[in-house]
Amino acid sequence: MNSVQVGIIGFGTVGGGVVRLLRDRPDLLSRRLGIPLVLKQVADLDLIRPRSVTLPPELLTTCNQEVLDDPDIDIVVELIGGVEAARNLVLAAIERGKHVVTANKALIAWHGNEIFAAAAQQGVEVAFEASVCGGIPIILALRQGLAANRLREILGILNGTTNYILSRMSQENSTFAQALAEAQTQGYAEADPTLDVEGIDAAHKLAILMALAYGARLDFPAIHVEGISRLEPLDLQFAREFGYAVKLLAITRNDGNKLEARVHPTLIPRDHMLATIGGPFNAVYLTGDAVGPLLLSGQGAGALPTASAVVSDILDLAHNLKLGLPRRLPPLGSEAALATHRPVKPMTEVVTNYYFRFAAKDRPGVLSQISGILGQHNISIAAVIQKGREVKGAVPIVMITHEAQEAAVQQALRAIDALPVVSPPTVFYRIEDPHLHAAQI
Amino acid sequence: MNSVQVGIIGFGTVGGGVVRLLRDRPDLLSRRLGIPLVLKQVADLDLIRPRSVTLPPELLTTCNQEVLDDPDIDIVVELIGGVEAARNLVLAAIERGKHVVTANKALIAWHGNEIFAAAAQQGVEVAFEASVCGGIPIILALRQGLAANRLREILGILNGTTNYILSRMSQENSTFAQALAEAQTQGYAEADPTLDVEGIDAAHKLAILMALAYGARLDFPAIHVEGISRLEPLDLQFAREFGYAVKLLAITRNDGNKLEARVHPTLIPRDHMLATIGGPFNAVYLTGDAVGPLLLSGQGAGALPTASAVVSDILDLAHNLKLGLPRRLPPLGSEAALATHRPVKPMTEVVTNYYFRFAAKDRPGVLSQISGILGQHNISIAAVIQKGREVKGAVPIVMITHEAQEAAVQQALRAIDALPVVSPPTVFYRIEDPHLHAAQI
Numbered sequence: 001m002n003s004v005q006v007g008i009i010g011f012g013t014v015g016g017g018v019v020r021l022l023r024d025r026p027d028l029l030s031r032r033l034g035i036p037l038v039l040k041q042v043a044d045l046d047l048i049r050p051r052s053v054t055l056p057p058e059l060l061t062t063c064n065q066e067v068l069d070d071p072d073i074d075i076v077v078e079l080i081g082g083v084e085a086a087r088n089l090v091l092a093a094i095e096r097g098k099h100v101v102t103a104n105k106a107l108i109a110w111h112g113n114e115i116f117a118a119a120a121q122q123g124v125e126v127a128f129e130a131s132v133c134g135g136i137p138i139i140l141a142l143r144q145g146l147a148a149n150r151l152r153e154i155l156g157i158l159n160g161t162t163n164y165i166l167s168r169m170s171q172e173n174s175t176f177a178q179a180l181a182e183a184q185t186q187g188y189a190e191a192d193p194t195l196d197v198e199g200i201d202a203a204h205k206l207a208i209l210m211a212l213a214y215g216a217r218l219d220f221p222a223i224h225v226e227g228i229s230r231l232e233p234l235d236l237q238f239a240r241e242f243g244y245a246v247k248l249l250a251i252t253r254n255d256g257n258k259l260e261a262r263v264h265p266t267l268i269p270r271d272h273m274l275a276t277i278g279g280p281f282n283a284v285y286l287t288g289d290a291v292g293p294l295l296l297s298g299q300g301a302g303a304l305p306t307a308s309a310v311v312s313d314i315l316d317l318a319h320n321l322k323l324g325l326p327r328r329l330p331p332l333g334s335e336a337a338l339a340t341h342r343p344v345k346p347m348t349e350v351v352t353n354y355y356f357r358f359a360a361k362d363r364p365g366v367l368s369q370i371s372g373i374l375g376q377h378n379i380s381i382a383a384v385i386q387k388g389r390e391v392k393g394a395v396p397i398v399m400i401t402h403e404a405q406e407a408a409v410q411q412a413l414r415a416i417d418a419l420p421v422v423s424p425p426t427v428f429y430r431i432e433d434p435h436l437h438a439a440q441i
Numbered sequence: 442m443n444s445v446q447v448g449i450i451g452f453g454t455v456g457g458g459v460v461r462l463l464r465d466r467p468d469l470l471s472r473r474l475g476i477p478l479v480l481k482q483v484a485d486l487d488l489i490r491p492r493s494v495t496l497p498p499e500l501l502t503t504c505n506q507e508v509l510d511d512p513d514i515d516i517v518v519e520l521i522g523g524v525e526a527a528r529n530l531v532l533a534a535i536e537r538g539k540h541v542v543t544a545n546k547a548l549i550a551w552h553g554n555e556i557f558a559a560a561a562q563q564g565v566e567v568a569f570e571a572s573v574c575g576g577i578p579i580i581l582a583l584r585q586g587l588a589a590n591r592l593r594e595i596l597g598i599l600n601g602t603t604n605y606i607l608s609r610m611s612q613e614n615s616t617f618a619q620a621l622a623e624a625q626t627q628g629y630a631e632a633d634p635t636l637d638v639e640g641i642d643a644a645h646k647l648a649i650l651m652a653l654a655y656g657a658r659l660d661f662p663a664i665h666v667e668g669i670s671r672l673e674p675l676d677l678q679f680a681r682e683f684g685y686a687v688k689l690l691a692i693t694r695n696d697g698n699k700l701e702a703r704v705h706p707t708l709i710p711r712d713h714m715l716a717t718i719g720g721p722f723n724a725v726y727l728t729g730d731a732v733g734p735l736l737l738s739g740q741g742a743g744a745l746p747t748a749s750a751v752v753s754d755i756l757d758l759a760h761n762l763k764l765g766l767p768r769r770l771p772p773l774g775s776e777a778a779l780a781t782h783r784p785v786k787p788m789t790e791v792v793t794n795y796y797f798r799f800a801a802k803d804r805p806g807v808l809s810q811i812s813g814i815l816g817q818h819n820i821s822i823a824a825v826i827q828k829g830r831e832v833k834g835a836v837p838i839v840m841i842t843h844e845a846q847e848a849a850v851q852q853a854l855r856a857i858d859a860l861p862v863v864s865p866p867t868v869f870y871r872i873e874d875p876h877l878h879a880a881q882i
Contacts, residue, residue, distance in 0.1 A: 021589050021731055031656060031775045032588050129586070135732035137578075137586025145570070145578025147473050148462050148752035215472060273738070276717060290462055290749035291576035291739060297714070298735035308731035311589035325764055334472045 590729030
């Protein structure tokens with residue numbers, strides 16, 4: 001093989017970044033590969049819209065099918081986004097024996113199992129480094145660099161939009177709505193921010209990381225997902241008083257039995273490495289049983305960081321093509337992964353630490369009633385803040401707990417919210433604090 | 442190929458870790474690889490010494506040659522350390538057509554070019570992920586994950602011993618000697634700590650990262666190296682007053698012309714991601730022109746973190762062997778790297794910010810004399826601390842500068858040290874502070 005030829009479908013922000021890297025550094029890339037890497041064709045339905053990079057007209061087409069049907073194209077890069085159209089496109093490319101590179105986390109989270117099975121059958125590879133944390137090579141790390149480890153846990157800041165919003169809320173004491181508007185102005189949030197702010201995007205990425213970490217089928221629906229849109233500045237302040245920052249964390253944990261898999265706003269100690277990850281940055285903090293704790297952090301989105309990952313995938317597949325090797329590594333790190341289902345705990349079985357904010361209508365005796373109910377449910381209090389400030393006619397009582405089971409917490413909060421002296425609903429968040437162990441008593 | 446067989450030479454700390462991983466998780470590894478990974482033989486001159494892991498006697502030998510000559514062994518893992526004996530061993534393994542995995546940074550820094558050339562000639566691979574930052578997959582990231590980038594700079598905390606010592610000096614206001622003794626007690630420093638504390642180990646690793654980052658021959662002798670053994674607690678205190686932490690940084694920078702390559706104690710802003718890397722941890726902070734800034738941090742040493750990297754290398758080579766592919770990726774990421782020399786700036790050409798501590802014997806007029814000489818050499822002062830505390834009969838005047846050229850700094854300090862009002866030698870350190878730009882005037 002004298003060259004490797006690439007076709008791109010989707011000439012938007014990331015597509016533009018990929019085109020730019022492929023075209024402005026042919027020497028670097030062919031030096032890496034040993035043979036030229038050729039951009040053969042770029043398809044997009046809209047070729048009128050202005051772009052940051054220009055291409056000769058003969059490389060452009062409005063017809064995706066042209067890329068799929070071009071026998072010279074070895075690698076198809078799917079960058080159209082969305083789910084159903086992308087699925088059809090990727091399956092069609094695989095059917096034609098083409099290798100696929102995609103940055104599409106929703107596609108992999110929902111249809112990865114089907115796509116990877118089709119790729120195995122056709123003997124081609126599907127690469128998706130850009131689908132999680134943009135340019136951070138976390139998929140490479142899980143699939144190869146940490147391949148000797150049993151992964152114990154992953155804590156990830158996997159969504160830059162929410163991390164930016166939380167950073168602004170925390171620094172400026174602004175509301176979610178204000179910080180979201182600012183994020184939209186800055187280009188960090190989309191017009192419809194639902195996928196980001198409700199935690200769905202982070203959950204897509206967590207599903208991918210889990211499949212790689214545990215060598216198992218993708219299981220996106222098993223992940224418990226809560227977003228940040230109901231977070232109040234008050235809770236960020238109280239969290240800070242307890243020494244915590246609030247982050248939207250994607251969490252998975254493997255104690256050898258059922259897995260934990262959850263995305264929700266989380267209190268973490270302000271000196272935790274993840275607490276210092278600000279603005280639009282992403283980070284993955286993981287623990288392997290051999291490597292110990294490991295942090296990777298960088299820009300999780302943007303044209304060039306994402307294109308950096310896409311082009312590294314293209315190079316990886318191109319190396320195989322050059323050597324006449326259709327398929328070197330299975331997408332999830334082992335061929336057995338697709339046949340392996342790892343069950344996830346229902347949220348009620350999760351044991352962790354909690355932050356509660358009760359709204360006390362009437363102070364005398366409230367704390368004893370609340371703590372009585374918590375005690376009945378085996379929930380032990382680690383710290384309490386009771387302050388005079390009134391919020392909507394009630395006085396907040398804020399506490400953090402030792403380790404408790406989610407089912408017990410939900411039962412206790414239902415009982416407490418039924419007390420006449422408390423204004424429901426009680427606000428609660430989960431805490432990740434390695435120093436806040438289970439109750440001593 | 443039905444299995445891949447591994448021979449280990451060197452059954453010390455890391456060797457024990459590798460043996461443990463290969464033996465306590467055969468299922469995980471063969472699931473990854475698709476075929477069994479077999480530990481065929483372990484050689485060490487001393488088989489008497491107690492070890493944390495035991496092996497059946499038939500797997501052990503005191504004769505390295507047995508491993509080299511065993512035709513069943515596909516991959517030889519070199520873990521004896523040192524330079525000359527390791528070089529002979531690795532070259533002998535390559536000559537016999539075996540793939541090699543090594544954790545030996547000194548070996549690669551000094552003899553990597555020769556070893557990689559021999560491997561290219563024999564069509565085998567030499568993998569060395571464990572040689573830099575233990576289990577952190579930084580070599581994988583540079584060789585593959587960031588392959589589409591032009592690397593702009595790398596700032597690394599590449600040596601855990603010195604980072605531990607600096608953390609202790611900073612937290613406890615202790616001297617270098619006290620902190621070193623503590624590091625030795627804790628097992629973080631060796632009896633002869635020279636390679637670590639004088640920065641040589643970090644420079645070995647920087648040489649390796651540079652070759653990968655720039656796709657060029659290894660050039661260890663071109664790196665400027667200063668260690669931490671002369672650091673005084675006083676300078677850590679003054680640094681803190683200016684808002685800086687002191688770290689032993691390995692620095693390389695590529696502005697398109699000559700490279701920078703230096704290891705020395707460095708002041709970095711206390712809110713820089715690298716400033717928060719404490720104790721025995723390692724970290725690499727790099728900037729690629731596409732990916733932007735990226736941080737990887739984890740345990741840089743220790744039996745299991747290092748073994749994690751060794752076994753990931755073994756798996757990578759084993760995948761190639763399984764597919765009948767003798768050599769997939771050249772060690773430095775491109776076959777052209779060994780033929781490429783990238784010249785390094787002499788230290789005198791480096792432009793950066795500086796910290797000076799002058800010992801003023803006589804206060805009135807000293808500052809004006811010092812600043813006059815600095816001005817003559819185009820060195821502009823960004824901040825000054827002048828305090829009453831006497832140190833050995835002199836009063837410290839501490840300043841940080843805007844950007845200046847090292848040659849000018851050295852000339853100016855020679856002139857200042859010749860002043861009758863100053864006790865030589867003036868202490869100076871370099872600063873990495875993106876916010877401290879060149880002088881405005």
